[in-house]
Amino acid sequence: MYDYIIVGAGSAGCVLANRLSRDPDRRICLIEAGPPDTSPFIHMPLGLAALARIRSINWGYSTEPEAELGGRRLYWPRGRTLGGSSSINAMIYMRGHPQDYEGWAKHAGDEWGWESVRRLFLQMERNASITDDHHGTEGELCVSDLRHVNPLSRAFVEAGVQLGYPRNADFNGASQEGFGLYQVTQRDGRRFSSARAFLEPISHRPNLELRTGAQVQRVVIQHRRPIGVSLADEMLRLKAGGEVILCGGAINSPQLLMLSGIGNGKDLAGLGIEVVHHLPAVGENLQDHLDITAMASANGRDAIGLSLGGLPRLWKAWRAYRRGEGELTSNVAEGGGFVRSDPSRDRPNLQFHFIPAYMRDHGRQVSFGYGFTLHVCDLLPKSRGRIRLASADPAAAAAIEANYLSHPDDAGTLLAGLKIARRLLAAPAFAPYRRAEVLPGEEIQSDDELLAFIRGRAETIYHPVGTCRMGRDDGSVVDPQLRVRGVEGLRVADASVMPTLIAGNTNAPVMMIAENLAGMMRRN
Numbered sequence: 001m002y003d004y005i006i007v008g009a010g011s012a013g014c015v016l017a018n019r020l021s022r023d024p025d026r027r028i029c030l031i032e033a034g035p036p037d038t039s040p041f042i043h044m045p046l047g048l049a050a051l052a053r054i055r056s057i058n059w060g061y062s063t064e065p066e067a068e069l070g071g072r073r074l075y076w077p078r079g080r081t082l083g084g085s086s087s088i089n090a091m092i093y094m095r096g097h098p099q100d101y102e103g104w105a106k107h108a109g110d111e112w113g114w115e116s117v118r119r120l121f122l123q124m125e126r127n128a129s130i131t132d133d134h135h136g137t138e139g140e141l142c143v144s145d146l147r148h149v150n151p152l153s154r155a156f157v158e159a160g161v162q163l164g165y166p167r168n169a170d171f172n173g174a175s176q177e178g179f180g181l182y183q184v185t186q187r188d189g190r191r192f193s194s195a196r197a198f199l200e201p202i203s204h205r206p207n208l209e210l211r212t213g214a215q216v217q218r219v220v221i222q223h224r225r226p227i228g229v230s231l232a233d234e235m236l237r238l239k240a241g242g243e244v245i246l247c248g249g250a251i252n253s254p255q256l257l258m259l260s261g262i263g264n265g266k267d268l269a270g271l272g273i274e275v276v277h278h279l280p281a282v283g284e285n286l287q288d289h290l291d292i293t294a295m296a297s298a299n300g301r302d303a304i305g306l307s308l309g310g311l312p313r314l315w316k317a318w319r320a321y322r323r324g325e326g327e328l329t330s331n332v333a334e335g336g337g338f339v340r341s342d343p344s345r346d347r348p349n350l351q352f353h354f355i356p357a358y359m360r361d362h363g364r365q366v367s368f369g370y371g372f373t374l375h376v377c378d379l380l381p382k383s384r385g386r387i388r389l390a391s392a393d394p395a396a397a398a399a400i401e402a403n404y405l406s407h408p409d410d411a412g413t414l415l416a417g418l419k420i421a422r423r424l425l426a427a428p429a430f431a432p433y434r435r436a437e438v439l440p441g442e443e444i445q446s447d448d449e450l451l452a453f454i455r456g457r458a459e460t461i462y463h464p465v466g467t468c469r470m471g472r473d474d475g476s477v478v479d480p481q482l483r484v485r486g487v488e489g490l491r492v493a494d495a496s497v498m499p500t501l502i503a504g505n506t507n508a509p510v511m512m513i514a515e516n517l518a519g520m521m522r523r524n
Helices: 011-020 045-051 098-108 114-124 151-162 194-202 249-259 265-270 308-321 408-425 447-457 507-523
Strands: 002-007 028-031 125-127 141-143 178-181 208-211 218-222 225-230 235-246 290-298 335-339 350-355 371-378 386-388 399-401 434-439 490-492
Touching (some): 002 011, 002 225, 011 028, 011 194, 011 507, 098 114, 114 125, 114 507, 141 194, 151 371, 151 408, 218 235, 235 249, 249 386, 290 447, 350 408, 408 434
Parallel strands (some): 125 141
Antiparallel strands (some): 178 335, 218 225, 225 235, 290 434, 335 350, 350 371
């Protein structure tokens, strides 16, 4: 029997397992549906280009047909291994904008405001490159500059400056706005996931049990309190007064709540699920960063690409990687930018990710030749979707209704971003490398044509949040201490509790959420 059962050994679950197992008198079980993180493609940073195709470590979800995107089903890769999505992402270390967390504080109190969470970010961070007051140097999460920067990524930063935007050496520093190179969660040129940072160093603790390849089917609840969790062939039990903490992410956590009888009572009853607690907000409030790409062909001078003539370059890169150097240490999305779609806005609402290579269909489509790709996403979308059960079968994927572009303002924001992206790729800084625009294509010029291109090509940039929203109001799923309303001893700690999306990549904020919860539990 356990004091704490943590469901999901991802970005948040590994942090919680580390913090809660510090007390030797508490017995913790950490459960992961996927396998151990042994794939070499996980640890080699450039290997992320292949991770979307490895189904054993990726849930490989798809949305329902999206009405505003031509009825397309969008592919949503999510991590299914130790470290979760921190083991398959682009390793970008980004906290977001201070205003994001001031917004959270209005929903959930000052413990989620910027000054409170900033302290937690610094506490967790071990930055090897920047040591000023904006960064931590003694935490477990290794953050560093890129070991290798492609010349095209430097050209991208120069292109931003040529268009009149500021140069920014630290997106997590005094200001987020401008163009620069991303910092990454790496150590010695290898990926440094949440599992490597928080789980691997404490795997010897006798009070921590780790189970991989074990998918939880439901939380077993009696008298409004969990008594354990059900796996395919056994039940893991809690001690009296113990807690279950869901860390499955914005898709799996609301799905598991609903499978356990917590959600919209009418919907659950319609699937034959016994209703434990009617909580209609479960699965609602889904938000994600929708992304559109511009692309240009390159002369092969420095772009990463596939060709027979590139084999010697690949061999050289492999030899360098064995020393923790070279192109294979690239996180792929090396260059970044944060700008405003309209100068009247009070902060950036567009984010760029620059890739010095062709990148199509999340890396699932192999592209021969040389080129470069520029992603731009709407940081503050107004559209809202939901997660719902498609079946009472725990093995069936949940239905993802992202409802992208359902708010009319979102299409206009992406249109503005795509126009800026085209200007960036046409800037003088790219002249030594650029051949021609590939996407959207020179023939596409009018706003209507560009909007049609967006609706036909836009994809996720992998930041779903909000489906177990935290708040002080009765309409939220969890309270500010991340306790599920109406049930004792059950919490959620992952991206699903975010009331609103942050303006940036979500991985570091998810780890911070777990750190904040661990502190609350320790104090209480």
